[in-house]
Amino acid sequence: MAASTGPVTETAGGPDRAAGAGGAPARRGAEPGRIRLAMARHWYAWAMTAPVIVVVGVLVGWPLARGVYLSLTDATEANVGRTIGVNVIPATYQFVGLDNYLSILSSGLFWERLGWTVVWTAVCVGLHYGIGLALAMMLHRKVRGRSVYRVLLILPWAIPGFVSAFIWRYLFNSDFGVINAMLKAAGFGAVGWLDDPFTAKIAVIAVNVWLGVPFMMVALLGGLQSIPAELYEAAEVDGATPWQRFRHITVPGLRSVSSTVVLLGTIWTFNMFPIIYLVTKGGPGNSTEILVTYAFREAFTGVRDYSGSATWGVLILALLVVLAAIYRRALRRQGEVW
């Protein structure tokens, strides 16, 4: 490699040309050494990205392809091939086409779970964003003790997700949870938070909101700090009201951060496994089960239904891809290059 770098850099016009922006000079013609030329010019870029490509390709690409294939079969734990000791049991599952998709899409269960997942995602992301923005705007002002507030407000982010899930499960415990103790102290009756579908839903949303606000707050605070203060000064001189300043400076100034974090937040919340799995285990019944936890349960409890869970997975992925595509198009219509 090192040997071929020398002459190529010379033809490219000196070392400062090679500093990255490349592009134009390489396109000139298809001489015989073209591949070698491309190799010489780009090998460090490829070398730097190679680890990610390989790891992601193997660990995401292959399982994805395999998952799509499994979703077209009737594989379960009972009929996949396995090796027990010296006995090799051959796989006996068969290709069944789109049967899995048909049976899942025609079951009420899927639509019910999808409905709850959409509510869960919309409510959580809405609250994350709203509360996060409000807190970010407060912290952006000159407040005494701002850095202390900031550290304490980001704290929920620093607690590992599963620990928070356990903490909240304890707080919501109907017999010795502190939330019921407070309700009793205030003269209300105890509530069986995790025993009733409706209150269990409120409980998991509360946990997730508590957990997710810090990220939004930090991201939006960074966005607020990047809006030049002169804009506000100029607006104020022109007599803009606080609302007008918010509407016409803050909102547009935050647009690119917002679009990124809302999309990320939506994807993360949609796929939020640990909170549901650890706080309610999807219960009572399966009332708080979102698509992801349901698919997981399908795959790893009882007789493991590999094909069924793969089908759920493909459906979930398809939903997310569609969502992201719609979202991107909407952004692009507003002139956002993303």
Add this chain to the structure above:
Amino acid sequence: MSTVTATPKARPRGERGPLASILLHGALIAATLISLFPVVWLVLTSLKPRDGWLSSELEIFNQPSLDNYVRVLGETEFPTWLLNSVLAAALTTVLGVIVASTTGYAISRFRFPGHRGVMWLLLITQMFPVAILIVPLYNLMAGLGLLNQIPGLVIAYLTVAVPFCAWMMKSYFDTIPREIDQAGMVDGLTPFGTFWRVVLPLARPSLAVTAFYCFMTAWGEVAYATVFMSQEEKRTLGVGLQQFVGQHWSDWGLLTASAVLIAIPAAAVFLFVQRHLVTGLTAGATKS
């Protein structure tokens, strides 16, 4: 807030009246209390005596005792789980930072064939639900003999953490002027040398955030660990802890004490990087 000389209307720009100040602090204090309360309650519960968790009395420090901690460290598998988690998290952090920063740098600086492809790959990978990958990944790991192996778990965590981190690093590198790289090149550094000696030191805030993110991903993950680490002595904390509060038997004393022990390293890492969080996370996102 001295507005003695001026009428309230003519208050200097950017200053608040006392009422606004009170409201602002009130709101911030309320939010802080909500964010702190569960953590404080966790610590208090863990310090109760053995069966203290059975009461929800709102009293603080009745008979503080370290009983739960002694039991967690002495009578359970907690130390083993802790060791596994530390190993997995440390490896994920180190590898994640290296891989994410080189990838981020490459897609920020070089326009090479496959550039768009890499960007898309990073973006789309973040969307993948665990549920679709977990079964095939389980089979793949089994085939490679990586089940119940920490390296296997680390690789799985990297696929979760690296795409987001590489994207974040790319945004940050974008804010570092290219002229700095070019100066390094003119001084005779190789592309790697420029990256390592010139650009990386400038990207410290973003590196800190990346490290934090990788660490938290590994430290707090449950789904992969539950499935891949089935052997008793290979469990990580997230898996092991579920035993303390099972279907038929639960001991919240054990759970709270171990939760505190788990949260301490995470909080320490967090305190270390929190100064950089705001700039590191969004310096680039604002321009992307």
